Amino acid sequence: MHSFEYSAPHSLSDAVSLLAQAEGNARPLAGGTDLIDQMQTGRFRPALVIDIKKLPELNVLEFDGDGLHLGAAVPCYRIYGEPRIVQEYSALADACHIIGGVQIQSRASVGGNLCNSGPAADSTPAMIALSAICVIAGPGETRQVPVEEFCTAPGENVLRRGEILAEILFPPRPANSGSHYRRFIPRNEMDIAVVGVGAFVELEDDGQTIKTARIGLGAVAPTPLLAEDLSASLSGKPATDSTFVSAGEAARQIITPITDMRGTAEYRKQITGVLVQRVLATATARARGEPSEYKPGK
Amino acid sequence: MAIADKPQYNVIGTRPIRHDGVDKVTGRAMYGADFRMAGLLHGVIVRSPYAHARIKRIDTAKAAALPGVRAVVTSDDLPQHGARQVDLGEGAVSMRHLAANVLTDDKVLYRGHAVAAVAADNVHIAEEAARLVKVEYEPLPPVLDVRAAMQPDAPILNDDVRTVFAGAPEVNADQPTNIAKHLLFEKGNPQEGFAGADLVFEREFDTTMVHQGYIEPHNATALWNADGKVTVWMSTQGSFTAREQTAELLRLPVSSVKVVPMEIGGGFGGKISVYLPPVAALLSRKSGRPVKVIMSRADVFEATGPTPGSHIRLKLGVTKDGKLNAAEAWVAFEAGAYPGSPVGMACMCVFACYDIPHARVEGFDVCVNKPRTNAYRAPGSTQVAFAIETVVDEICTELGVDPVELRLRNASRKGTQRVDGPTFARIGMEETVEAIKASSHYMSLAPQSRSPDKQCGRGVASGFWFNAGLKSSVTATVNADGTVSLIEGSTDIGGTRTSIAMQLAETLGITAEDVHPTVADTEGIGYTDVTGGSRVTFSTGIAAVRAAEDICSILADRAAALWDVPADQTKYENGGVTGPDGKRISFKELAGKLHLVGGPVTGSGISGEESQSGAFGTHCVDVEVDTETGKVQILRYTIAQDAGTAIHPSYVEGQMQGGVVQGIGWALNEEYWYDEQGMRNATFLDYRMPTCYDVPMIETIIVEVPASNHPYGVRGVGEVPICPPPAAIANAIYQATGVRMRQLPMSPPRLLAELLKS
């Protein structure tokens, strides 16, 4: 590994000014589960590493009238360890449960997962499904960007020089709603999503009709996608298997997957359809309050 | 499950705690990477980014000038070998090929091929220096597919390769080619055999290159001392083989090289060839300091010795009553960059489970732009077992015969002649099939599907592998407290310190705990062949028994001296010496008195027998297939295997389970994923070996049909368990879905594609 400077500022504003001064030659370090590996393989060679994982602003986990405020550096284990998140933002908890193993989960943050901006990041489709908003701090005004607009290309995002993702805001969970995230991997553990699907489903009071739905797709395009039209088209449809199957069919049409060692484009299309159908079914069951055990990989 | 009346043993068949257990579980065992020494430098290898290219120029000036860099070497620093051929225990090999695989000269033949190396004060400087070595390449078209490489117009990897014909008729013998070997075995009259068959099945199979996946990367620390002696501390399956290879590559007498084997974190055949020691030695000679080199995981995948991908055509003729009458196979193996795939072994194994009167097999060893392949657990046998065992299953389906019944009807037994000539002594093929037939697994109801998108099925397959003999040395010294120090040259991968100690203990009539085994370096013990070929418990075991017998006879003499009776009146038996008039002295008591009657007692034993026994196994597996994604779950797995005599049953079971798990990985997801530039999945993230979530507890049935040529009846157990799993799983997938898979791995995309076609 190359030699570099390390700095651990005490406040978000100090971190922002350090980052701004470094003129693009610095990288924030949250859990480091992506960054350290990338530095070791020489993919990134920053002259300065700014440790942000202990900044209080980035470690909030609070519920208020706006919903859930999740600090960008909060590690996965705190997220799925919070019963209200498991209950109200199930898709997020599902995703955090399958990012790496226990060791990784004790470090890896959802902020890091998003800022690394990989097409297959597990928490991103879940956050898209949950309508989450990125709160970005920088030298200028704090600004907000919906998660689905955050990533711009593989490894790239909307952050400007000197900006840090401070928190992610999840709106309050509506009544009769549920969510789920699931990925397909060839093994049952230790893999990167071949396809990942997050879905949020809100039912009418009858429990039979879809009021709103939101589907986030991962690993099927250069960036994680919000299936916007498809999601909108589900409003008013009966929450039945045949609706989910056609949603799966439709999802295959809007993605632009590639062929690589993790799967062919053709295979990713097939799997997207299957996962959309299965994930909608589980999210709907949760919206109805039905018990829905899901074991990753099975 | 003992077949014959088994003799009563005191130590054999028990499960003592392994002698190296505490060091391993507390992390104190010393592996190659743990080795430290004053003045140690760190080496890094510069590797090719191309699958095939000519090297035009190497400029090391910038690297050498970096502060902290102590040495830079290229192939210019290696001695020249010309057309020298050397036998290093596995047949004649070209020294030029061996040398070029260690540091290449004019061409790179695979991505990851070693081009140069640097040594520096620390690994970070060495990495930086490696980046500064400028290599100018002229890229050449690569050939990655075994059949494409056999075409007359294929790019040629090695100008000096000519086809060696073994049994096959010679054609174009003087042309440069990628086909390094063409061999042919035949028995009976295959043409007549097929004419006499009622049904003939001919199928084609493809398998991809896979890696052993040992957890510990290759490593070596070398010190080229001022007196011209070289010492290497390394992870190896055979310190003597490593010494010979290193000495030959450096053109030194073997006695100038000492290899100190460190603990080894897995080998499976992949830690026999040397890659790093000669390079570390050259760096040490230049710098005058010890140099340590450790491979990264990507280096291990790209530049060590995986096992070949293959293309196989297989034809079986069977009579209506289910008797196999004729067989034919055409087997082409990817040798990788240089000749030497185990295709010969594959040809010997392909029909070995069955007594087929007429058979013919042709094999081809073919160079392609991938790393030079090497042994991997039963090398060559798994690929061909996949082919024959799925065709046998097809025959069972077609004839409506139970798969265990058909195997019993055709099983090889004592007197069956293999296609390559040798005749089997007493073997346990039938007994393993019987054991599966009687197992609670096979007798249970086949698994039922849980939902419409999940289908379940059960499959059976068998496999064969040899039991190498080769050479071993053991010495043992009696300690005054009644214990024995045992010194051996077999590096301990699977618990062999204990299985060897137990045989010595049994022979001496003492406990396993009273034997203290040590694996010595190449100057501490006589020549010993590799830990491989399922040979250590068999062959080093024989040497240990002989060392014990040596001690017994010396002790009988010493007791005679102690009692002042003629030496022919004492006898060593049951852990002590008996003499006239009911005299008896125990081993322990006598050990304490040796200083009074002649001094220290040391016994030694060597072994060198060849073995004709061989090991067989039969497996049964239940799978569940997700028919919408093509993903396969292993629900239940049972293996029955003939161990001859299980010295330490836990280690036999461990070998059986480990082999099955590797076989499951090979069956389902493991593969070298290639494009024109080389391997794209050289990480444990994307090279998908099974995790503990992917395999159930593997149920084991040890069958014991003692081998005739070992004092306790031991057969090798380490390798054959990897052979049947791909076929057993393919057969189960067929039962579940009606789809016959004829390519490995049967990964979700491949299986789904077949499911969608059907």
Ligand SMILES: Cc1cc2nc3c(=O)[nH]c(=O)nc-3n(C[C@H](O)[C@H](O)[C@H](O)COP(=O)(O)OP(=O)(O)OC[C@H]3O[C@@H](n4cnc5c(N)ncnc54)[C@H](O)[C@@H]3O)c2cc1C
């Ligand atoms: C063994 C292993 C298994 C893994 N398994 C998975 C998996 O199953 N699924 C998955 O999606 N990922 C997986 N990962 C990848 C990784 O763990 C995740 O992407 C993780 O969420 C990254 O978070 P982190 O806090 O460690 O990020 P870091 O490595 O600290 O940072 C990642 C990137 O984001 C930047 N960054 C971090 N925080 C901020 C911020 N607040 N503002 C601006 N920039 C920031 C960093 O500079 C860096 O470029 C795995 C990694 C490993 C090593």
